[in-house]
Amino acid sequence: MAYKYCVAECWGKGFITHSDSSKYQVSGFPGNVWQIPANNQDANLWVNKVAGIWKTKAEAQAIVDAEVTAAQAAWDALPDEQKQQPIGRQRPTAIVLE
Amino acid sequence: MATYYGTYGQKVQYLASDPSDPQIGQVWYNSTSATLKVRELATVNAWASGGALPGVRSVQGGAGASSLSALAFGGFSATSAVTETLSYNGSAWTTLPATMGTAVYSMGSCGTQTAALSAGGATTPGAVQSLTQVYNGTSWSTPPAALNTARRLTGAVGTSSAALLVAGATPSATGVVESYNGTTWSPVTSLNTTRYALATSKGGTNTAALAIGGWLPGASASTESWNGSAWTTVNSLNTARGSMSGSGSGTQTSALAFGGEVNAPGNATGATELWNGTSWTSNPNSLGTARYNLASASGSQTSSLAFGGYTGTAVVANTEEWTGIEAQTKTVTVS
Numbered sequence: 522m523a524y525k526y527c528v529a530e531c532w533g534k535g536f537i538t539h540s541d542s543s544k545y546q547v548s549g550f551p552g553n554v555w556q557i558p559a560n561n562q563d564a565n566l567w568v569n570k571v572a573g574i575w576k577t578k579a580e581a582q583a584i585v586d587a588e589v590t591a592a593q594a595a596w597d598a599l600p601d602e603q604k605q606q607p608i609g610r611q612r613p614t615a616i617v618l619e
Numbered sequence: 620m621a622t623y624y625g626t627y628g629q630k631v632q633y634l635a636s637d638p639s640d641p642q643i644g645q646v647w648y649n650s651t652s653a654t655l656k657v658r659e660l661a662t663v664n665a666w667a668s669g670g671a672l673p674g675v676r677s678v679q680g681g682a683g684a685s686s687l688s689a690l691a692f693g694g695f696s697a698t699s700a701v702t703e704t705l706s707y708n709g710s711a712w713t714t715l716p717a718t719m720g721t722a723v724y725s726m727g728s729c730g731t732q733t734a735a736l737s738a739g740g741a742t743t744p745g746a747v748q749s750l751t752q753v754y755n756g757t758s759w760s761t762p763p764a765a766l767n768t769a770r771r772l773t774g775a776v777g778t779s780s781a782a783l784l785v786a787g788a789t790p791s792a793t794g795v796v797e798s799y800n801g802t803t804w805s806p807v808t809s810l811n812t813t814r815y816a817l818a819t820s821k822g823g824t825n826t827a828a829l830a831i832g833g834w835l836p837g838a839s840a841s842t843e844s845w846n847g848s849a850w851t852t853v854n855s856l857n858t859a860r861g862s863m864s865g866s867g868s869g870t871q872t873s874a875l876a877f878g879g880e881v882n883a884p885g886n887a888t889g890a891t892e893l894w895n896g897t898s899w900t901s902n903p904n905s906l907g908t909a910r911y912n913l914a915s916a917s918g919s920q921t922s923s924l925a926f927g928g929y930t931g932t933a934v935v936a937n938t939e940e941w942t943g944i945e946a947q948t949k950t951v952t953v954s
Contacts, residue, residue, distance in 0.1 A: 533670045534668060
């Protein structure tokens with residue numbers, strides 16, 4: 522499936538509604554990047570509703586990469602005892618947008 | 620030709636505008652729009668964004684009947700374990716005055732917004748706990764009841780006075796299951812498949828429950844059903860996953876599984892599956908924010924809540940509301 526991307530800040534209730542979700546999938550990524558199906562008029566209207574700023578796939582990937590790199594640096598700076606806390610967190614790994 | 624009056628013994632209501640609170644099954648004619656309308660239950664099966672937690676949290680406890688009535692407690696912020704209790708009203712979280720006696724995370728959790736249970740978990744890195752904490756709607760207490768097997772990354776089912784605590788990590792994976800009668804924990808039959816960080820049908824009972832997925836340590840799709848005396852392996856999830864401790868909604872015959880971590884470490888999923896008592900069906904709509912170590916309301920397949928968690932990059936405050944079925948007014952097309 523082909524996708525399109527935008528950047529929008531989730532404000533909570535009403536950002537994605539059940540009506541939105543039942544028509545198309547909105548998937549969030551680091552950096553407030555949101556992925557929606559391409560060629561979907563309802564999804565395009567959702568981007569308008571949330572005042573999303575359209576990004577090309579390359580631009581969206583760059584935003585996600587920057588967030589992951591920052592998260593990796595934050596992880597690397599943690600003391601070893603915090604890295605070993607059993608809360609299921611690992612060093613963040615790269616995310617490749619589809 | 621059959622008529623509505625002939626079939627139902629009543630005339631269709633003739634109204635200038637739609638009623639403000641129509642009942643399921645109610646039929647009326649809107650004379651203004653010249654349309655015949657009916658109030659009926661419609662399948663939605665979709666997630667929507669809800670009010671965010673006041674701060675980022677993962678491996679929390681969760682309870683509550685629906686997306687309109689939930690409780691979050693304990694868990695891990697970005698840096699430490701917390702004792703806070705939060706209440707969700709369908710649109711926003713409120714921090715309650717009640718705090719847990721002991722800051723704990725990765726615990727088993729179940730119950731309602733006004734009667735919740737926290738069992739086991741961890742308080743410090745590497746530690747496992749046997750303590751039980753109970754919320755009565757006003758405050759938390761720590762009854763003398765202790766688990767026979769201290770553990771974390773476990774799953775709970777039931778109420779604050781009748782619960783089941785399923786599997787976990789001691790820190791080694793264990794299939795131990797214990798039943799709570801409001802006073803003491805008693806060991807019962809263990810799971811067939813030892814695992815930890817599993818989900819459960821949190822809205823079930825201590826005599827009818829599901830154990831869902833988890834780590835073996837590899838991601839598991841295994842599902843087991845509890846009938847009060849024995850576990851039976853039933854049909855597996857479509858997406859094997861772990862890191863779901865504290866999540867899962869519904870009952871033994873109508874459950875919901877969502878989120879988790881698939882086999883590659885840090886690889887979060889938002890995949891949502893519905894259990895009909897026999898098999899799991901992948902739902903077309905996933906969580907908007909894929910994550911693991913999230914928590915949930917006990918909920919049902921009709922209504923539940925997912926909150927907090929870790930995306931693989933960051934701990935988040937996101938809340939998402941699940942609606943399976945809702946009342947909708949529809950226009951009836953007639954010829």
